[in-house]
Amino acid sequence: MNEEQYKMIYDCVVNGKINDATKIGETLKAAGIDSKAVGLVLIDAMNLVGHRYREREIALPQLILATYSFKKILVPYVGSSTENAGVVVMGVVQNDIHDIGKNLVVGMLQVYGFKVHDIGKDVPLDKFIEQAKATGANVIGAGTLLTATMPELEVILAKMKAAGMKDKVKFMIGGAPVTTTFAKKIGADGYAGDAILTVELVGQLMKGNQAYLAASEGRS
């Protein structure tokens, strides 16, 4: 990959040029650039976007545009990657349609080489278990934005135990009202305060560790 191609990818993601992204991906593929090389630049770009987001230099609009941009750049490469850093089932619990954070997490994990089965929002709790079994998942990730639906996270964990998968599959949780305290209290293996931290979290879970990664605001 030459410098111009690097800058093209980097600029598209960092500045959220969503309308240019698909064409950039097609151009790169046509030029024979492989997905691994593209992925490395995407990670560079998202690292900067993530840093800016964590420092509150940018907010959700720019983060979403950056995430969509990198996903669109990768569209021509879908199915060609052999990389698999782990299998994750991700969803938002039933009675909650707030999926923006989950979508960001899914996008970030895909960029970092994880195979993600996105089961969507408002997901019946049994579906988390069924999908994890069907896909051989290493990690189940469940989130909610609502205080009212936080107790559902504990129910998923109970279902995992009842299904005999708790020792084989890690359980991570997230969402605006969720905290490290809550995650530890219900017995979840991991918690991350934002999409960027979730990549690190899943890496830790894949190594068999537990991890609770609060965002920089110092939430407990």
Added chain:
Amino acid sequence: MKSRMNPRESVISALNHEPVDSVPVSGMAWTIGAIAGGFTTKEYAQSGSKMAKGQIAFWDKTGVDLLHPTSDMGQTAEGWGVKMRYEDELTPMLDVFAVKEPEDWDKLALLDPLRDGRMRVTLDAIEGIRKRLGDKVALMPYVPSPLTSATHVCNMEQVMMDIVLNPDPLHRGLKTMSETIVAYIDAVIDAGGDGALFATTRASGEITTEEQYREFGAEYDRQILRAVKKQGGSNILHVCGVTPHFELLSSYPNANGINWWDRGSNLTVEQAKKGYGDRVCLVGGLDQTTTLILGGPDDVRNEARQAIKAGFTDGTGMILAPGCEISPKTEFVNMKAAVTAAREFSFQR
């Protein structure tokens, strides 16, 4: 200080930085009202009399000073064409959004609070509660701000992208929604309400930058608060998130109070009292995500005591409350413990 101030006076006094007998308490009880009243959430969300009974039942069990008659996010959104999904045991959900393309922002209409959506449910509930409880409670229903409403009529991802990619149509939609919200709060006050728990939920740094919120949120919020003041109502701004734009919100000329998740955000009650306590009443102190659902009455009592010590230093300007809606699984005794603690610790130094 007036002697034996009633709860309604107490809440309004606290919001206006006047002395109070003790720190007033809000339970931030929305869906849990259905549980308290023995109704399904489906019934509660669609009947003003059932919502009133549910809220009164919550008040009976806890003794809070301030109620927020509310069932879900769809009361106004449904009027703009959002399809809801009602189930017996679950909070009604926004199921199909009305705004799917940028041009749909222009299709939003000015709503009649008495006729459109389910605003009438809340208005009927307010009338019923006021009739039954009189001044024993203050009533400030949840009313979404224009930018919050935008994320109820349209997928939030799309709203966030429209801030950058399609600002003009979004502004036109926000303007229409603002006019409806002013009419709604006017009707709330006519029904016997004291104003609004005005949900400025997107005013937090992980959602919008301060600059973005100034343009897409604050401009409209200020217009509405100006109208609320003219109508003789009070307001509590409700902000979600971990990095609330507190400086911006507290600078609104007509803001009375701010409710935020002090236990989970980057701003404690103590910090807020020092930085903003002279501008707005602080509404918080209880953690709805841990203490209220995982702890017991003693834990709540300790948390309340600590919050009051930090936020009630000058004998006013604080309402003890959770940072957001409490879970329907919250034990009533926990909220009752908060009320008891507020009475006990307000003037214990």
